[in-house]
Amino acid sequence: xANDFDFVLIAKVLPILLQYLPVTLEILVFSxxxxxxxxxxxxxxxxxxxxxxxxxxxxxxxxxxGTPILVQxxxxxxxxxxxLKIVHIDVTRMDAMYFVIITYTLxxxxxxxxxxxxxxxxxxxxxxxxxxxxxLNGKQAFVRIIFPQALRVAFPNIANTMISSLxxxxxxxxxxxxxxxxxxxxxxxxxxxxxxxxLALSIVYFVIVMLLEKVLKSNERYLNRxxxxxxxxx
Amino acid sequence: xxxxFAFIFExxxxxxxxxxxxxxxxxxxxxxxxxxxxxxxxxxxxxxxFFAPLLNFYVSFFRGTxxxxxxxxxxxxxxxxVDVLAKALKLNVQSSSIPILFFVLLALTLSAGAYASEIIxxxxxxxxxxxLEAAYAVGLTFSQAMRRYILPQAFSKSIPNFTNVFIGFLxxxxxxxxxxxxxxxxxxxxxxxxxxxxxxxxIAVGLxxxxxxxxxxxxxxxxEKRVTAYNKGGI
Numbered sequence: 001x002a003n004d005f006d007f008v009l010i011a012k013v014l015p016i017l018l019q020y021l022p023v024t025l026e027i028l029v030f031s032x033x034x035x036x037x038x039x040x041x042x043x044x045x046x047x048x049x050x051x052x053x054x055x056x057x058x059x060x061x062x063x064x065x066g067t068p069i070l071v072q073x074x075x076x077x078x079x080x081x082x083x084l085k086i087v088h089i090d091v092t093r094m095d096a097m098y099f100v101i102i103t104y105t106l107x108x109x110x111x112x113x114x115x116x117x118x119x120x121x122x123x124x125x126x127x128x129x130x131x132x133x134x135x136l137n138g139k140q141a142f143v144r145i146i147f148p149q150a151l152r153v154a155f156p157n158i159a160n161t162m163i164s165s166l167x168x169x170x171x172x173x174x175x176x177x178x179x180x181x182x183x184x185x186x187x188x189x190x191x192x193x194x195x196x197x198x199l200a201l202s203i204v205y206f207v208i209v210m211l212l213e214k215v216l217k218s219n220e221r222y223l224n225r226x227x228x229x230x231x232x233x234x
Numbered sequence: 235x236x237x238x239f240a241f242i243f244e245x246x247x248x249x250x251x252x253x254x255x256x257x258x259x260x261x262x263x264x265x266x267x268x269x270x271x272x273x274x275x276x277x278x279x280x281x282x283x284f285f286a287p288l289l290n291f292y293v294s295f296f297r298g299t300x301x302x303x304x305x306x307x308x309x310x311x312x313x314x315x316v317d318v319l320a321k322a323l324k325l326n327v328q329s330s331s332i333p334i335l336f337f338v339l340l341a342l343t344l345s346a347g348a349y350a351s352e353i354i355x356x357x358x359x360x361x362x363x364x365x366l367e368a369a370y371a372v373g374l375t376f377s378q379a380m381r382r383y384i385l386p387q388a389f390s391k392s393i394p395n396f397t398n399v400f401i402g403f404l405x406x407x408x409x410x411x412x413x414x415x416x417x418x419x420x421x422x423x424x425x426x427x428x429x430x431x432x433x434x435x436x437i438a439v440g441l442x443x444x445x446x447x448x449x450x451x452x453x454x455x456x457x458e459k460r461v462t463a464y465n466k467g468g469i
Contacts, residue, residue, distance in 0.1 A: 005314065066447035067440045068405035070419060075440060078433040082237070170300035174412075181302075195310035202295075202303040209298040 009196045010203075013187055017204055023097075023179040027169045030101045032162055035108025042109060043116040057113070064110035069103070069168050076103040077175045100172040104165060111161045119154035120146060152223045159216035163209055170205065180204060241431050245438040249421050253442060256417050259407040262339055264400050267346025272385075274351035275358060289351075296348030301341075301406045308341035309334070309413055338410045346403055353395040357388035390461040397454035401447050408443075418442060 042060070045053040064072065077099045081091050123146050131141035173182035184201050188194045274289045296304065313329030320327040361384050369379035389396075411419040418439050426435035 062448065063440070063444055066401075066444035068408040068419075068443060070405075070408045070411070071436060071440050071443060074419075074432070074436045078436060082433050167300040170302050171409075194306065195314065198303055198306040198310060202299045202307060205300060205303065206295060206298045210294070213298075 006193060006196050009191065009193055010200045013184075013191075013197055013200045014204070016187065017180050017183060017200055020178065020180045020183045021204065021208075023177070024166075024169050024172075027097070027100055027104060027172055027177075027179065028162075028166050031104030031108050032165060034101070034105040035165075036112050038105060038109035039112025039116060043113040043120075046113070046117050047120060061110045061114060064107055069107055070171055070174065072107055073100070073103045073171060073175055076106070096172075096176045099175060100169075100177050104168065107168070108161060108165055112158070115154050115157045115161065116150070119150040119157075122153045123149045152227075155216075155220050155223050159213075159220065162216065163212060166209060166212060167205065170201075237437075238431060238434050241429065241434045242438050242441075245422065245425050245431075245435045246441065248425050249418055249435070249438055250442055252417055252421050253446070256404070256407050257446075259335075259338060259342065259410065259417065260400065260404045263342035263346045264350075264403050266343045267348075267350045267399075267403075268354070268396075270343070270347030271350025271352075271354045274347060275354040278351070278355060279358060293348045293351055296345050297352070301345050302409045302412065304345045305338060305341040305409055305413065308344070309337040312337060312340065334413050334415055335410075338407075338413060338415060342403060342406060345406070346399065349399050349402070350396075353392050353399065354388065357392035357395075358384060360391055361387045390458075393454060393458040393461065397451060400454075401450055404446060404450070405443065 042057045046057055077096070080099065080102065081094075084091050127145055127149065128141055131145040136144065169179065170181050172179050173185060176182070181201060184197045188197050191197070274293065277285050277289050278293075280286070313332070316327060316329040316332070319325070320329075365383050365387065366379055369383045374382065407417055408419050410417050411423070414420060416424075422435040422439040426432040
């Protein structure tokens with residue numbers, strides 16, 4: 001039967017797909033890095049209650065949380081060239097990779113901003129008063145007292161955002177990036193074996209997500225090392 | 235190039251006609267997923283032999299792979315299983331007669347089941363053990379205690395998580411576009427290619443998704459307030 005499931009093909013395409021794993025990881029690393037920086041930047045006006053800026057950021061975060069990443073990809077892909085055309089910069093020949101990194105950065109920044117804001121607000125007000133009472137100034141109090149405690153609270157959420165961001169990278173192929181899924185699509189065209197290739201892709205994603213989860217879990221334990229045993233939920 | 239605002243409005247009207255399909259593709263998988271999730275959560279909490287490890291793998295696989303993979307695996311995998319079964323049982327069923335929408339719904343349901351089971355599991359585990367003991371003490375059976383005490387509390391605590399899952403799956407329906415289902419993005423693409431105004435069409439789609447998400451969040455917030463009214467504190 002021509003429709004027989006081909007196990008050997010999965011083993012054959014795995015090494016080919018793995019060659020494109022660095023592209024997927026590149027998208028992930030850059031978008032997380034830039035997303036964190038932008039996220040900190042946009043969390044500050046919300047924490048300091050700076051009017052107008054705060055409202056704009058609230059709308060931005062709501063929009064990112066309210067639309068699928070696929071729509072955001074298309075909006076950036078068609079929107080940025082249109083915006084830049086106004087100032088006479090032609091980016092229609094720009095590598096699709098940049099559009100993908102911009103989209104995921106914007107998307108991650110919204111998630112990180114909410115996480116940072118919420119985690120700083122969970123630190124007890126008495127902590128900062130205690131810091132002042134022992135003679136620390138505002139900056140020292142933030143860096144030494146507030147930030148380490150906020151990080152502990154924020155870390156599980158940061159980890160979740162990283163993992164869902166990794167899974168979201170699977171959509172980068174839709175605007176023409178040659179990542180793992182993009183390579184998979186070309187393999188499907190040449191072998192006409194869609195199921196085997198998607199299974200191979202799923203295996204790769206599953207293994208990477210599991211590895212990332214393990215690494216993040218051990219980091220979480222490290223951040224919680226000063227907490228009493230029963231307060232740490234495993 | 236300038237943005238054609240009139241066309242955004244045009245596209246908005248045209249695209250929002252398929253909003254019922256998108257809502258159907260969201261609500262069905264989430265409801266069925268909650269049903270699966272309750273069963274899976276119980277099996278995993280009770281540590282039933284054989285089934286618990288199997289369902290552990292089900293949950294971690296579906297949570298560890300992108301939803302687009304689930305849709306593709308179901309779309310290409312289920313027809314093979316159906317054909318083999320039909321041949322073995324001599325049934326007059328052909329996989330080619332199954333509508334694409336069915337595969338999307340099946341994939342999203344399986345996926346939602348995995349996400350919902352984790353939420354329900356943590357919801358049940360968050361109810362103090364004393365509640366179950368108290369229910370036994372007044373003479374309720376296990377299933378009565380679950381239905382009347384544990385599950386209502388677990389669900390009310392899980393409302394924010396369920397809202398996130400619902401919105402997540404509302405957004406996941408956009409992936410059906412890759413199987414050329416005519417949902418919001420699919421129609422936006424058609425509308426855009428006729429007029430070659432992609433940006434405007436996708437702005438319209440973005441506004442539709444955004445609007446629905448905001449409404450869902452608002453409704454969930456009101457529901458949460460009502461359901462947790464018993465827990466307000468004070469006298």
